[in-house]
Amino acid sequence: MLKENDTLVLKIRNAEKLHGHLGPFLVIGVRMGILAKRILNTNVGESNKLRVTARLPLLTPFSCIIDGIQATTQCTVGNQKLRVEDSQAQITVYFKLQNPDKALKVHVNPKIIDELKNRYSTGASNEELAWEVASMPESLLFTIGKQ
Numbered sequence: 350m351l352k353e354n355d356t357l358v359l360k361i362r363n364a365e366k367l368h369g370h371l372g373p374f375l376v377i378g379v380r381m382g383i384l385a386k387r388i389l390n391t392n393v394g395e396s397n398k399l400r401v402t403a404r405l406p407l408l409t410p411f412s413c414i415i416d417g418i419q420a421t422t423q424c425t426v427g428n429q430k431l432r433v434e435d436s437q438a439q440i441t442v443y444f445k446l447q448n449p450d451k452a453l454k455v456h457v458n459p460k461i462i463d464e465l466k467n468r469y470s471t472g473a474s475n476e477e478l479a480w481e482v483a484s485m486p487e488s489l490l491f492t493i494g495k496q
């Protein structure tokens with residue numbers, strides 16, 4: 350069970366403050382940002398070299414992912430380090446340091462998206478689903494590849 354002072358929880362709360370509410374897709378974005386920075390091993394000096402392209406359906410709740418990414422990576426639409434592209438089919442986010450060897454593709458497992466849609470339709474709350482996504486193993490949530 351996640352504790353209130355856990356790093357992940359603090360990052361989720363920070364994203365919630367930016368976004369205005371808590372939900373599972375916001376948490377997916379937060380977890381993507383954390384994962385990308387870990388795998389690309391971005392240190393303080395390098396994090397300003399990170400660029401992100403997010404391909405996803407540009408409607409809520411899917412687009413909530415964008416704010417999770419913005420809150421955790423400081424790559425935003427405003428600073429031009431985040432590009433958002435509409436995709437009806439799937440959710441894939443590309444993270445790239447300005448160095449061709451350091452690129453990462455993170456794909457959200459479509460089964461998880463279907464499961465979340467089902468849970469919404471049976472009345473599960475945003476908050477409830479958010480914390481479920483927060484506790485899910487990364488390997489279940491994402492397929493991770495080189496670009």
Ligand SMILES: [Zn+2]
Binds near residue numbers: 370375410413
């Ligand atoms: Zn949202």
